[in-house]
Amino acid sequence: MKTPRSKLFALLALLALGATAPAASLTAAEPAPRTKIAVVISTLNNPWFVVLGEAARSRAVELGYEATVFDSQNDTAKETAHFENAIAGGYKAILFNPTDANGSIANARRAQAAGIPVFCIDREINATNVATAQLLSDNYSGCVKLGEYFVEQVGEEGAYVELLGLVGDNNTWNRSKGFHSVVDRYPGLKMVAQQSAEFDRAKALEVMESILQKHPAINAVFCGNDAMAMGAYQALVAAGKDRQVKVFGFDGADDVVRLIAEKKIVATGMQFPKQMARQAAEFADQYLKGKRDFPQKIPVKVDLVTQQNVHRYGDYGKKQ
Amino acid sequence: MTPMRRFAPLFLALAAGAGICLLFPPVRLVPLRHQAAQTNAVFNAAAYAADFWSQRLLPALRDAPDAALLLSALASNAPAAAAAYGKTPGMSDAVYYLMQGTGTVCSVQPKAVGVALGQAGGEADLLLGTGMLFGNTVRDASGLLDASLFPNSQHFNDLSTELNRIVETRVISRLKAGAAPGRRLRFAAAAEVESGAEAERPLKVVPVEVEFEERP
Numbered sequence: 264m265k266t267p268r269s270k271l272f273a274l275l276a277l278l279a280l281g282a283t284a285p286a287a288s289l290t291a292a293e294p295a296p297r298t299k300i301a302v303v304i305s306t307l308n309n310p311w312f313v314v315l316g317e318a319a320r321s322r323a324v325e326l327g328y329e330a331t332v333f334d335s336q337n338d339t340a341k342e343t344a345h346f347e348n349a350i351a352g353g354y355k356a357i358l359f360n361p362t363d364a365n366g367s368i369a370n371a372r373r374a375q376a377a378g379i380p381v382f383c384i385d386r387e388i389n390a391t392n393v394a395t396a397q398l399l400s401d402n403y404s405g406c407v408k409l410g411e412y413f414v415e416q417v418g419e420e421g422a423y424v425e426l427l428g429l430v431g432d433n434n435t436w437n438r439s440k441g442f443h444s445v446v447d448r449y450p451g452l453k454m455v456a457q458q459s460a461e462f463d464r465a466k467a468l469e470v471m472e473s474i475l476q477k478h479p480a481i482n483a484v485f486c487g488n489d490a491m492a493m494g495a496y497q498a499l500v501a502a503g504k505d506r507q508v509k510v511f512g513f514d515g516a517d518d519v520v521r522l523i524a525e526k527k528i529v530a531t532g533m534q535f536p537k538q539m540a541r542q543a544a545e546f547a548d549q550y551l552k553g554k555r556d557f558p559q560k561i562p563v564k565v566d567l568v569t570q571q572n573v574h575r576y577g578d579y580g581k582k583q
Numbered sequence: 584m585t586p587m588r589r590f591a592p593l594f595l596a597l598a599a600g601a602g603i604c605l606l607f608p609p610v611r612l613v614p615l616r617h618q619a620a621q622t623n624a625v626f627n628a629a630a631y632a633a634d635f636w637s638q639r640l641l642p643a644l645r646d647a648p649d650a651a652l653l654l655s656a657l658a659s660n661a662p663a664a665a666a667a668y669g670k671t672p673g674m675s676d677a678v679y680y681l682m683q684g685t686g687t688v689c690s691v692q693p694k695a696v697g698v699a700l701g702q703a704g705g706e707a708d709l710l711l712g713t714g715m716l717f718g719n720t721v722r723d724a725s726g727l728l729d730a731s732l733f734p735n736s737q738h739f740n741d742l743s744t745e746l747n748r749i750v751e752t753r754v755i756s757r758l759k760a761g762a763a764p765g766r767r768l769r770f771a772a773a774a775e776v777e778s779g780a781e782a783e784r785p786l787k788v789v790p791v792e793v794e795f796e797e798r799p
Contacts, residue, residue: 364735389735399730401673403740407718436737444744445717538674559731562673 297329300547301349303342305362305386307334309462309490311514311536312360314579315385318540319358326548337429337461339366346370350377356547357381358540363431364389380550382543385536387433387560396546396557398539402434405532405565406441406513412530412567413446413485413511420451421482424474426495428462428487435459438487438513438532446485455481460491467494475502483509489516489531496528515568515579523573533566535580626738632745635728640746643681643725644771644792650684651700654708654786661781669776670726676778679724682788683771688762696762697785698770707785711772711793713759716747720789724773750791758793767796 300323304316316332323330333349335342339362349357350373357374359381361367371381371393383397417423425442428435446452455478460467467486475481475498484499486492492512499505505527512519515533522528546557568576575582648656648668656664665671669678689707690697694714697707722728722743733739761768772788 387736391731391734398674399736401675401719403736403743404719411717433736437740440737440740440744445715448715542674558729560673560729560733560736562675562730562736564673564675564677 297327298551299352299354300328300330300356300358300544301345301352301354302330302332302358303335303345303349304332304360305335305342306337306462307332308336309464309488310518311489311516311534311579315360315536315540318537319384319544322541322544323358323547326544328548330544335362337362339363339370342367342370343373346373350374350379354379355551358384358543358547359394360384361386361388363429364433366431368393380547382546382550384539384543385434385534389433391559394559395550396543397560398543398546399560399562400434400534400539401562401565402437402513402532402534403441403444404562405534405567406438407445408565408567409485409511409513409530409532410442410445412569413442413483414449414452416529417452417483417509419449422453422455422478422480423483423485424471424478424481424495425454425457426467426470426484426486426491427457427459428491430459432462435462435487442485460486460494462488462490464490464494464497467491468498469494471495471498472501475499475504479504481508483511483529485511487513489514489519492519492528492531493522496522515566515576517577517579520568520573520576523568523570526570530567530569533568533576533580535563537579539563626735626741628738628741628745632742632749635742636746636749639727640721640725641792643727644683647681647683647771650682650686650709650770650772653680653682654700654784657776657781657786664781670724672723672726672730678776678778679720679726680774680776681724681771681791682774683769683792685767685769688764688766688768691762691764695787696758698768709772710785710787711758711770711790712787713755713762713790716751716755716789718747718775719743720773720775721746721750721791724775750789754790754793758790761793761795769794769796 302316302319304312307313320330320332333345335345342362357379361383364387368388368390371388374381375393380395383394385400387397387399388394427439456474458470460470471494484495486495489512492510496505496510499508509529511529512531515531519528519531653668665678669680671678684700686698686700688696689699695710695712698709698711699705700708730736730739770790771792772790774786774788
């Protein structure tokens with residue numbers, strides 16, 4: 264039999280339970296805040312980079328993180344602001360597509376100093392002790408293959424134009440050097456103009472229009488990315504020279520792959536933005552779960568896409 | 584104004600400068616072994632390639648698998664051959680191999696020499712390229728060079744150009760000069776084998792060492 268004193272204790276215990284129960288159930292109903300991952304992309308003014316950023320973001324979300332994409336608009340100052348926001352905002356990892364191989368090192372170093380791992384995607388920074396890992400398209404090899412195919416298609420004699428990307432970006436030069444490592448061995452192939460169109464379609468259109476006025480009798484144009492290939496092709500159509508001039512791009516963007524299938528563009532190099540971006544998100548996940556031993560630079564193979572094998576490619580990769 | 588008072592601002596400025604230098608050192612001492620890896624200074628690809636060729640690649644050829652053994656392994660079980668003998672830098676479905684062996688020249692083409700690994704008169708098992716050499720096969724087949732060693736990938740790629748130049752001048756020129764049907768040779772070679780092409784014969788390879796047997 265319970266005494267009045269024990270009843271009082273029981274009553275107090277019940278009251279205590281009653282008081283705490285709602286709070287406990289409220290806590291259980293509220294999801295714990297998810298760890299945040301930042302995806303900093305050089306520019307979203309190019310569909311290829313939109314795919315890269317979105318693939319990184321969606322894989323991070325699949326892995327249980329909150330992920331936000333930041334657009335640097337090809338401006339290292341904007342990129343700096345994004346890094347400062349990511350550090351102040353409590354982001355725990357940064358998936359990073361740098362704007363400038365040298366100019367972006369300081370931003371990655373800032374994150375490193377704050378204890379935030381940085382995983383570079385597609386573009387590198389010229390340092391091996393700042394980023395945790397760098398997943399990089401093997402642009403040089405891709406453009407060696409493209410250069411060999413260029414000689415096959417254009418022949419060992421002719422006049423051509425090269426449109427370069429951003430001059431501060433290593434991808435620009437790795438592509439150009441890979442291409443020239445082949446084409447320059449054929450003295451009959453003359454480069455009549457080489458100009459930067461900054462990886463931008465509208466600029467490529469403008470630059471190509473101006474080049475065509477000075478060099479109307481060219482045989483081919485090699486473009487350091489597919490956005491510029493689209494701009495160059497547009498200029499050639501407008502000038503009525505799209506059947507005379509062979510266009511070569513690089514990236515594997517869907518619109519160029521489609522034009523290759525329609526036999527309007529000759530070839531491109533297929534990078535694998537989704538594969539690289541997903542892998543970077545998985546690396547960040549592994550890091551946040553304790554892994555530390557990552558290879559610093561990981562080249563990712565590039566495939567040559569031509570009118571013969573284009574049916575195997577699409578949606579920014581190889582068809583399964 | 585006393586001299587002490589006159590120089591006080593100068594002393595203050597010097598002290599402030601020293602303080603700033605202590606907080607933000609203008610010079611950072613870095614161990615020498617990091618120097619090559621952490622600067623964008625001029626990189627001498629030709630010197631690096633010459634050193635790599637003589638000090639590391641040529642000695643590594645002695646450990647390369649026998650070409651006939653490798654071709655047999657590639658045809659019967661490509662994944663096992665890749666695991667045992669291949670190198671795959673980064674993310675790729677292509678595998679690089681080194682190999683060595685002896686064989687007989689069975690054809691001399693404009694850009695390749697066909698070599699039969701068995702007896703004279705057989706079909707070509709290998710095509711040793713004699714045209715212009717491009718790409719990273721020579722650089723990557725040994726697995727001794729890693730992209731992570733190079734802060735700027737342009738330097739890593741410049742090595743391929745220089746190694747290809749060495750192969751063209753020292754090996755391909757000798758192969759072209761000496762190749763004649765029926766002639767026996769000892770060779771070492773590098774190959775990039777794409778996924779799905781493991782059983783293709785003759786296999787295209789890059790010669791990295793060639794010695795002809797004396798004519799009888």
